[in-house]
Amino acid sequence: MDVQFINPVLKATNEILLTMAKLEVKFGNVRVKKHDETVSCKSITGLMSMASKDAKASIALTFTEPVILEIANKMLPESKHAIDGIVIDLVGEIANMVMGGAKRYLEEDGYSFNLAFPTIIMGSEYLIAHRTTAPVIVLPFKTRTGEFFIEASFEQIKKA
Amino acid sequence: MDVQFINPVLKATNEILLTMAKLEVKFGNVRVKKHDETVSCKSITGLMSMASKDAKASIALTFTEPVILEIANKMLPESKHAIDGIVIDLVGEIANMVMGGAKRYLEEDGYSFNLAFPTIIMGSEYLIAHRTTAPVIVLPFKTRTGEFFIEASFEQIKKA
Incomplete structure (x- = not known):
């Protein structure tokens, strides 16, 4: 895992949330995920x-409900009090923008990615492996209402 | 969504479960997923x-616990009574094999995919969008112990 990959993801996420949702965040301590x-x-x-x-890269952007509602209420015209279809779409859009941003930064470093669809998972207790x-x-990350976190793993494919 | 894509995924899944786990399955009725x-x-x-x-394609292969334990107990040397790290790894391997198989069939149809990592989700109640x-x-699908299902969506990118 290379910091040259983490930085594009971090930069893209931060820029998008700041630009689209005027969301001010505090960075927490980076760590390795336990299984x-x-x-x-x-x-x-x-x-x-x-x-x-x-x-290859695998990225997960997980928002607790209060944080995604904070973001939704800054970005959407109507007020949201629970995660619904529109909020799910919003997370899809944010994921698309994060991937697009990270892709652009990685292209500057010489990596050319085809982007797949993001997939959205919602629940109260689930494990992502x-x-x-x-x-x-x-x-x-911390915002005024709670926490969210990025998980990222990046693997260069060894040349034969 | 094109049947030309569904068939490679279906064929790959069926072949892998039959070859690796000697799993006999009954096909259910294909339908469009509700949101x-x-x-x-x-x-x-x-x-x-x-x-x-x-x-672009998005595929989810979801096994209920009894079915993945049935598969695990056919494929693994030790007996499994609950989903653990080894069963999670097994689902990762099955997903890799399904993707690899589908990729090969799709190459025969002229599509060339780079494969990303599969991601595994485990929980008791979650929504996949x-x-x-x-x-x-x-x-x-139905097996002796229960159900599992494939979700698949496939989109051709329009040329500008």
Whole structure:
């Protein structure tokens, strides 16, 4: 896992939330994810996979319900008090924008990715296992209403 | 959504479960997924994204706990009574094999995909939202112990 990959994801997420939702965040301490870490309160995750000839990446952006409602209420015209279809769409859009931003930054570093669809997961207790041989890095954030976190794992494909 | 894509996924899944786990399955009726369909019993999902210049695909393979334990107990040397890290790894391997098989069949049809990592989700109640503009097709299966299902959505990218 390479910091050269974490930074584009971090930059893209931060820029999008700041630009689109005027969301001010505090960065927490970066750590390696443990295998059995579980999302344990009502949350919504945008899962993103990226693949190229040279590298694969798996990214998860998980918002606790209060944080995604804070974001939704800054971005949407109507007021949201619970996660619904429109909020799910919003997380999909945020995931698309994060992938697009990270892709642009990674292109500057010489990686060319085809972007897949993001997938959204919602629940109150679920485990996300990224199937990578590289460690999964967790970047926690705090906003006024609660926490969200980015998980990212990046693997360069060895040339034969 | 094109049957030319569903068939490779279906064929790959069926072949792998038959070859690796000697799992005999009954096919259910194919249907279009509703937006709010939720996994509502202990289950494990292998999520797969595929992207190429020409097309994107999102696939989810969801096993209820009894079915994945039936498969695990046919494939693994030790007996499993609950989903653990080894069973999670097994679902990752099955997802990798399904993606690899589907990729090969799709190459015969002229599509060249870079494969991303699968991601595994485990929980007792969760919603999976595929972020595609194409419908999500659900293919249900029955085994001796219970149900599992494939969700798949496939979108060709329009040329400018």
